[in-house]
Amino acid sequence: MEEKEPPPFLKTWKNVYFLVVVVELCIILLLSAFTSYFK
Amino acid sequence: MSTIDWLVLCLTLFGIVFYGIWKSRGAKDLDTYLLANKQLPWYHVGLSVMATQASAITFLSAPAQSFNDGMRFVQFYFGLPLAMIVLCITFVPMFRKLNVFTAYEYLEKRFDTKTRLLTAALFLIQRGLSTGLTIYGPAIIISTILHTSINTTIVITGLIVIGYTVYGGTKAVSYTQILQMTIIFAGLFLSAYLVVTMLPAEVGFVDALSIAGKMDKLKAIDTNFDWNNRYNLWSGIIGGFFLHLAYFGTDQSQVGRYLTGSSVAESRLGLVMNGLLKIPMQFLILLIGVLVFTFYQFYEAPLFFNKVESAKIEQSPYAANYQSLESEFKILSAQKREQVLVLTQAFEQKNEALIEKTSGQLKITEQKVKEIRKKVPELLTKNDPDADANDANYIFLRFVTDHFPKGVIGLLMAVIILAAMGSTASGLNSLGSTTVVDFYKGVFRPAESEARYLAVSRWSTMAWGVFCIGAAIFASKLGNLIEAVNILGSLFYGTILGIFLVAFYLKKVNGHSVFYAAVIAEVFIVYAWIVDLTAFLWLNVMGCLLLIVLAYLIQLIHDRKKPLNIE
Secondary structure (H helix, E strand, C coil): CCCCCCCCCCCCHHHHHHHHHHHHHHHHHHHHHHHHHCC | CCHHHHHHHHHHHHHHHHHHHHHCCCCCCHHHHHHHHHCECHHHHHHHHHHHHCCHHHHHHHHHHHHHHCHHHHHHHCCHHHHHHHHHHHHHHHHHHHCCCCCCHHHHHHCCHHHHHHHHHHHHHHHHHHHHHHHHHHHHHHHHHHCCCHHHHHHHHHHHHHHHHHHHHHHHHHHHHHHHHHHHHHHHHHHHHHHHHHCCCCCCHHHHHHHHHHCCCCCCCCCCCCCCCCCCHHHHHHHHHHHHHHHHHHCHHHHHHHCCECCHHHHHHHHHHHHHHHHHHHHHHHHHHHHHHHHHHHCCCCCCCCHHHHHHHHCCCCHHHHHHHHHHHHHHHHHHHHHHHHHHHHHHHCCHHHHHHHHHHHHHHHHHHHHHHHHHHHHHHHHCCCCCCCCHHHHHHHHHHHHCCCCHHHHHHHHHHHHHHHHHHHHHHHHHHHHHHHHHHHHHCCCCCHHHHHHHHHHHHHHHHHHHHHHHHHHHHHCCHHHHHHHHHHHHHHHHHHHHHHHHHCCCCCHHHHHHHHHHHHHHHHHHHHCCCCCCHHHHHHHHHHHHHHHHHHHHHHHHHCCCCCC
């Protein structure tokens, strides 16, 4: 699908999706650290 | 509740309802009534999407889930951000390009009328029953506070939501949801702060988490793969991905929210906002449940959290049995208090040996407490077979009413009721839209006037409201609501998602093949649930993949049977 309306700041939609994946990975890693720390 | 609490509750609720009605006045056509003229900015779309998913069930049952079972339920949401990406890439541009009101209109263009109607019907059954559950949620609160019958409160709260939804349509829903989510976030942060400040002076936030961790409540990530384990990393990412893709991509209650965006970019950014904020929000809600659990290690919890039912049993012939359980429970609670204070000191002294010893003792005492608690439902149902014997949905509610300051109780009650209203309103709006656009306009009366369609939208929304009230009255039998609503979704979403994925990605498969594949897949999924074949999250994956494979095979067989044209 054409991307006539790129998002602000991140320039392309691929960058936006990549950001979402990175944030999710960080959340999972943080939660793993949280689980290990409070075991 | 005190006068201040009632004032805060009523001002908040009625203020928001009147605001929604005022902003949505003047809807004259379906485009305004169903899609708010597609004028909304991304943050409005994002908040509306979040408010639709976060019903009262989230705020009542999720803390109860973590109170009883720990943090692992957070894994359920891990597939959500990935699902948002797929929606942004495929679903949003497709629905916007075709200018549809409902997700199912697209299926007629791609396949045929019967596939459109089958999918719309599956949606109506699932969403109708789910909306019943979301009406039930706040009715619990109000009936407990006012000591009224739960069925009366279901009817009254249902009618309030029906009122502004029928009047204002999507705009009323969306504008009320912005305010609802703002108040909800404020309420959540305030609750978390208050629970920690209410712990004994020597117990800080980290101490509270350490205690919860030693009692196995903070296992947020479980990497073990097990088909029958409901919540682990893999079922959350894979099963959760399919569930959330189906829910946000094919459930009209969500499609109708992001189609209100003023452009493809605004709709996408709203979904991305949901993807980034959802897991942290759910983590906070679940953490509140764990902090409440920790609080009750220091202060005595009720034996049974539903005051109405415990008052009934205390007036019954089984009062002595109940009091005997209460005495045992009080002794064990006192034991736990001593043990947890020793544990707190052990943390301060960093005495590992004492920490391990006391944690072990605490877990044994907690197990004994659980066994006593398990005897209460048996007693309640012996006294009254229709008793509400599962108190999971009352845990957070009872904690708030017993321990929070005046004024804050009213605010928290408002948060829970607002959350229910937001989801219920979206649900009713989508049920009305699908009934009119897919059935009435799509099949029975394709050439009526806009005014007529608008009138039928209002009437069908009202009719669905009545149905959902009926479903709510039945909901009390279903146990923990947040699990019930997601199990219900998992029974239908796999099939519905499969239909859409075939539509988008398997262009050679036609309407007949996908229709028969859908019927077979749905029958199999219901059978799989009845025989408890696997944990419910996997039903989404199974239904979806089964449908795709069957549709492909049926099409293949059909193509091979076609006579060859010989020239």
